[in-house]
Amino acid sequence: MNVYLSTLPILMLLTTSFMVQAQQAPPNVVVLLYDNLAYGELGSYGGGALRGAETPRIDRLADQGLRLTNFNVEAQCTPSRSALMTGRFSIRSGTYKVPTAGAPDGLTLWEETLAEVLSTRGYATGMWGKWHLGSEASRFPTQQGFDEWYGVARTYDEVMWSASDEASGLTPAMGSRAGWDEGLTPVQYIYSSTRDNPPVKVKKLDLASKRTLDGELTDKATRFIKRNAEAGKPFFAYVAFSLPHMPTQPNPAFAGKTGNGSWADSLAEIDARAGQVLDAIKDAGVENNTLVILASDNGGEATYPWQGANGPWRGTYFTAMEASLRAPFILRWPGNVPAGKVSNEIIHITDLFTTLVHAAGAQVPNDRVIDGVDQMDFFTGKQAGSNREGFVAYVADRLSAVKWRNWKLHLIEQEQMFDPPIPLGLPRLHNLLTDLREEHNIAIENTWALPPMMALVGRFKASLQQHPPIASGTPDPYLPDRSANQ
Template identity: 75%
Template sequence: MNIHLSRLALLATLSAPLAYGQAAPPNIVIMLYDNLAYGELGSYGGGVIRGAETPRIDRLAEEGIRLTNFNVEAQCTPSRSALLTGRFSIRSGTYRVPRAGAPDGLTLWEQTLAELLSARGYATGIWGKWHLGSSEARFPTHQGFDEWYGVPRTYDEVMWSGSDQASDLTPAMGSKQGWNENLVPAQYIYEARKDEAPSQVKKLDLASKRTLDAELTERATAFIKRNAAAGKPFFAYIPFSLPHMPTQPNPEFAGKTGNGSWADSLAEMDHRAGQVLDALKAAGVEQNTLVILASDNGGEATYPWRGANGPWRGTYFTAMEAGLRAPFILRWPGHVPAGKVSNEIVHIVDLYTTLAHAAGAEVPKDRAVDGVDQMALFSGQQANSNREGFPAYVADRLTAVKWRNWKLHFIQQDEMYDIPQTLAFPRLYNLLTDLREEHDLMIGNTWILKPTMEVVGGFKASLEKYPPIEAGTPDPYTPASR
């Protein structure tokens, strides 16, 4: 089927009545922090013990639901892809962070959450890291967003500018050995609007990253106020840069806590969240706005920016709990009770389906969508999650599977820089009695193979029915006939 006809057919299906009985579709705000580990926020056992209290975020947690078993994918690109498509990233060819120079990103065949909401009359905007396509044809303004200000790829690249000079990030190496812009061009912060050519605003470097979150907040809050005044529902997606390495605060926050750059950055993160929340209140839309604050990954693995993952062992880029579990807070006044805490399994793919239904949109039916609607859990209508488990891929390797309180590992990799080791026999952990995944309980519990392998088998069967898109697949992409 022609890709444009396919999109028109999808849009024609998005006339369902609004879900959950609300009088008007909710505004949706997602604040996604970059590699914010499980144990950083005060509401997750961090805050003051990490050198900075987080009062605004902690108050948000008291006003809605806080999840202790919210799961993401192992890397930045896979998690962002899962959030915006409702599909495990192995399906869409976005299962690893792309390397500079290689084809990357979502095919335009994918239907992003922004596209679903735009079809329902939402204004849509993204401020921050995209990481789902570094070519202009795959920028967010070609995939459902009306406006964007941010970077196409990753913040690692800001360190290029520190590789040939004395800095607190890398040792002086000399210009011949260091980064040369003539060999590898600088990366840029972009501004783009739908149906317009994007523009390069300024270079992405150490200095511009320090002030980026302030800019993202300023632009996002202006968007909120503008659309609230116009009475137009909006989707504001704010993937902040902090605390992604190099974890350096805005100059206004440098030295604020007296506890170093990490604590100063944590204080800034709390402040930026507060600014967004204040904008919603000032615009008079606080009561009809669904707010999510979450992280895309577990904490950084590299010293001195290593994150605090609470009780969990490991790092991101692995299927250890420290790589999968991330903070998640959701507030929706009148729909989600205040002060609720749940340890039920929720996966980042579930946000796609849940938010689409909250806005009165239907998810596509011509492809595999892994996300399930979790609003009954969030609202307190039911105690249990609508999912019992999920397969955990690290890049394109099926590394583990979670089912209820159990975790079965097929590949052992504790930390990002460890070599993945295929296990001769899977290792089984009870995540209630062994938070650090140290005691293999497979002997005596081989019964667990049946339900866990049913999760794996069901997923692999769906890959047969809906073959995954290979990484680097160009547009236009059309699935093979089934």
């Protein structure tokens, strides 16, 4: 008998098995999350040169994939990052506002993060940058599913403002000539940590270390990508950059690069750092099997001289205005997501959790409410529309607005973050296709739109009744009261 013929069925079986395994290989996931990058900063969103610095690498990324014009986040940094990590509106998780320094804060360990779920599928998980979901070591990223982390636990508002920094041009605050008083307010640190091991304080978070932080985050993330690509291991890389969060100061290598000031220099650095990560993915030979998301956690900065450019939208973050909720979003996955597509369909940041979990072949937790919906069929062009028609918008623990299709209903009036929130006796309705700046209340002539919007509110409030939210500052160990669901 011909030896070749006798072994042919076995060879065909092995080849078929290999092809099936290759087709089912889970994609690598890279999330580039910028901090308070406003809707109108990037060239692909009408900014770029108009803001003093072109953004060619990010604009090219947009051409290679999907760009959304109606990607929605939550009103503050902590809530948005919580929603991304858990797929749950932050009001459910007790993470609905930026925590005050010294107060208990963060996700309870009962929550299941995106990193934890992807780990069940054998992913290497790494994070670099701002966590903002737990100030204590027991709630750091490496206790929440990440294999490694380098970054800050809290925020960049705490960069020792009172200390002078000649390089940044910022001087000591009045009455603080001696610098930051560590006896009154503890210094924040940049940490390094690996899974389940005690974190290491690498250096103080100050004006100088913030300037160089994004370069460090990029270097560590690109080495992680290379290492895991060479090992043939799927990876989840979450790069939470510091820019352009105030104080908006570029790395010294970018200072003066544009000739248009620190903001433009920072925008040039934002683009360059994205390019470095994209180059690392390509150089590692995994570009075609890597799903890349570039987004922002909030609308633009609201404090002079670091105000962001929010494009056509009015208001600031820490409100339910469109300038707060709409953020840039670009998705590239070669061979899966059509290139050059632009869509105004509604997507919420919670949807990324569910979509990425399913893309990895993992299971969404079924023992809790998950608000995110799977958008992969929409992202890949298998269907024309989003699987989401709208959502409720909380600002801290205040239900402030509802978005539904192209309509927006305000329940609380607050345009700027420093304005007092004023409950409205009658809700204010806007058509966001004809009234981008939310200036004209057309509720009287469009009462037909109110029932479906208020029904959305009713369903959400009912879910909070059935599944009571976790109180802010709840300590571990935490377990939900299942009797409340009966």
